[in-house]
Amino acid sequence: MRALKPGDPPFVGGYRLLGRLGAGGMGVVYLARSTGGALVALKVIRAEYAADHDFRARFRREAEAASGLTGQWLTPVTAAEPAAREPWLATAFVPGPSLAEAVTLHGPLPERTVRALGARLAEALTEVHAAGLVHRDVKPGNILLALDGPRLIDFGIARSTGATALTASDVVIGSPGYLSPEQARARGGDIGPPSDVFSLGCVLAYAATGRRPFGTGTAAAVIFRTVHEEPDLDAVPWTLVPLLTDCLAKDPAARPTAEAVRDALSGEDDREHERENDRENDQERGSAEGSAGEPAGRHEAGGADGREAGREAGGADGRTDGRADDWLPPSLPRLIAERSSAVLALPDPSPSPAPGPGPGPTTLVEQPPEGPAVSRRRLLTLGSAAAVVLTGGGIAAWAASRPSSDGDGATSSAPLPRYVIGLHADLSGTDKAIGRAQERGARLAVADFNSRSRDGRAFDLVLKVLDDAGEAKRAAEVAGRFVADNDVYAVIGPTGSASAETAVTRYEKALLPIVTVSSGDDLYSQITTRAYFQLRPDENALSTPFIHYLTHARKSRRTAVIDDRAAGRTSWQIVKDLAAFPPSEGTTTTHVVPAGSEDFDTVAAAVLAADAEAVVYGGSSPHRAALCARALEEAGFRGTRMAPEPVLQAAFLTEAGPAAEGWVISTTYADPAELPTAARFVAAYRKRFGVRTVERFAVEAYDALLFVAQGLSELSSVEPERGAMVRRLRATAYKGLAKTIEFDPVTKEFRWVNGLFLHRIRNGTPDFLGRYDRVKEA
Template sequence: MQPLRRADPSSIAGHRLLGRLGAGGMGVVYLARTPGGTLAALKIVRAEHAADPGFRERFRRETRTAGRITGRWVVRVLGADPEAREPWLATEFVPGPSLAEAVALHGALPEPTVRALGARLADALADVHAAGLVHRDVKPGNVLLALDGPRLIDFGIARSAGATALTATDAMIGTPGFLAPEQARVGVADEVGPAADVFSLGCVLAYALTGERPFGTGAVAAVVYRTVHEEPDLREVPDTILPLVTACLAKDPAARPTATEVRAALGEAGGPAGDWLPPGLPALIARRSSRVLDLPVPEPTVLAAPEPPAGVSRRRVLAAGSAAAVAGAGGLTAWLLGRDPAGKGTGTGTGGGAALPAYTIGVLTDLSGPTEEAGRAQERGARLAVETFNARPDRTFDVVLRVVDDGGDGKRATAAARTLLEDPGLVGVVGPTTAPSVVAAVAELVDRSVPLVSVLAAV
């Protein structure tokens, strides 16, 4: 993932942009956070392409197609606007690597992993086909690996079986090396049905088992020729799964098994995946997930009132609205989104333009010492949660974040806590990252009736 560029917007239709996941000639895919707090992959089409009626119609079709797929092993659509000046589509974000990246980093995958992978991809394709659709681009780059199983993505060229093609009649649809022979024959796109996805799935299974494409590499024309006229190279595929892969790669679509039959042959697809990934990949997924939580976010701009209004206790405000502070640990932001501000089901919001009262949440953490990485994660998680809370139209108060650095040192934590106590609106503090700092902060804060929320396993 790359950082946002100066020309990038900060938000799209209420989705807060956090970084760039990819870019191409047609548009950009951003990592974004939805108005509800969910991470999303948001695809936006450049305005010059959206001005093409044919391209916009294809994007409308992609949006409709993706919205019809609701299976467990496909990414969910979270929102879309194909009619916007720059059309966009937001789908569930999966922080894991693609199958292509996993094989490039770790080599061929063990057969138990591939069986679990194949069963779940076949289950996803069975749902796709049951909805009357054909994916048409099943490949390792469109398979993301999550801890609980794979996810099939990118329905950009999927379409209903038998529907009129919107692509040029002489265009080859799919990815050479993973497309079916019938997809390689230009001018016969209407003949491409569910069996083409099964062929592609067979290529994916062979690739995952051997680390090599079954029809080789090289010039596109050569790969396509081998796909149509020659047999795949399956010498390294284990004998226990070879008959199934061979059947999937039959040249005749009618000779291939259905996605449902592939799923049945590979085993259970609906249960928990458990430890299906080989050593190394779970750690990679965990690192990427933590990097998402550690993304920098801009400083929120809020109006701070000098004193809290009478009748509202500090403890009550902390319990009702300071889930932003709890989220300083980085992973609890969603808790804030499910609660009502100040314990009320409805609020006055910001109607009439009147300034709302404001309360301060302190972040007392290590930003320059031995646990700086954890401290930065706390700070950024808190900023993100506070910003999300302050964007709620039904809130009855604003939250101001004040951050001080203790360097992981107890003496500095004492001074930092006293600095925070100078703020009359302080209602709570997100705790430090070291035991000496926690002990020092408690000594200063608790006697002043200021709660301290610390996420530290050692204390």
């Protein structure tokens, strides 16, 4: 929430304005409080638009449509005045974050949460469609998260399915990335309930992956892909893919109904439990009417049909089995609690009456009788002692998080400053698997840092993720966006080498620290850079593990180097280094395979003729390395075989088959599953992301982000500034899970000896041996 601006009125329609929740082209949404203490989200349409008859008609329609909807996952309208000079509408205030904000801050949601989210949103849409309405703007920003479930908000463009469009026929209404193909084509007459189901499919794909299923870019590009291309569901949990594929069908008639989506995502046991709970609630309400003699209606806690009172004692919908309030991952209830607790600091409403001549506002919704004024110290506890909806005279907050004042009036639970770290990643291009792993590792690092005790932490971290698809042009655009965002103090990335040089130049000019963990280009020596922190050894260092291993672990006096000319610089560097520094002070022979040839049998025969004790493959192609491995196997070579990191791909293991067994590969990444210090990280990673194996460069990204966090912490009380961060990080040493991050005081380069590792192929899979200089003789 932001403070009111000087031009904002103190009161609207009898409500006192407390702050701004958001603003758009059409109007402003305020947090407001009634004279009785009820907190509402109050939407005011701008006067210049209200003068337009169509806009005013749409606003009236929103109020009328929303006032007839009372479902649990919809926000009730409490009052409205469409005839005012600046029409306004008041709805129950939900203090939770939007789905968009939650995913941005904490990453994709686990499958269990996505299923619960989808089932409840589908239930909300089922009610909307049964009323003859279409929402038309189902998107993450219009979904608020509460402890008991989501809330679908903003019916500003909802209309009756039988109504005539109020806008021109060629105007697209909706949000690119979440609108349906029929919306994208601006065919108003074709837009019905299936359009909302398509949007819901987009929302659930985003919730599960953190990415829009039709990508990003200009609105025109996204709309084109929505109409003509298939969605990207690669990262969606496989159990959800069939349903989301059906929801995202181009033909509206082929999509399931909202009710069918709800049934597909909800187990029959849950539905039976809900039916049983509804019967119990009906009985309780009937008993209350008979014994207390008061009508069933809004209670002080504020549900439209008294549901909220039932939640106070039990679960989110009256349950006592704890099912409803544990649907969110652990990080989000904390965020909701922070938002709820922040409401406690709001000022009490002025005791003087709101100004304004004549009678009160005309309302489309009958307001409940006002109770006595409520002070900010009064807490409304819902679910398992946490707030969900602020309305009807209650204030949502965690009872346990009531701030305690110290001498100067500061509170121990006051929110900490938030520093943003960017992640510049390839999430949709050729290196998307590595980019996704880095995003996951970075998100775990942010969660771990923010969970630390406040006694040793002066700030919270926020991760901002942007995708460059592995393209140089988009990398420059992503760098420009991070540079322009003054809240970003450092960036992790880029993922691959193809986009690194262009991006690094942009970051260097802005003195914005850029920390890369997987790009192998030696940009530090190519660019006069202070802001570039390369935490991965470049290709010039890849030969070092070969020489060390063949000197100290498996001695080789006669080493053969296979110079695969298809590899270019990689092969040249390996041949050059092993010729200059022969392992075990012995001899090396070089055997060339032309770039256009796949004849490795000839060089295999030459290796045996040279009586070589070890072979180093100087190339970067998994396919060609597999040909080399098979040729050596068939020739009967039984010595040590080694290759550089680019070879270690599934293609090498598959194509080489048994011939890959025993090969030793030099890499710049570790396997955290084999690191005792990373056991907690591995367990958390597997649980959060539902994988068995921690992908390459995930733990390195985790370490890199906490390295940046340590640099921010070492600035102490000094306000963070990009130039100061550059200097601080260059002097910072951080002991990570995979390696120690530190820089040479003279050259200012990363101490690459800490970042080179060896793997051996065993039983068809890579077996992590450890840091190259600590590997003992097998």
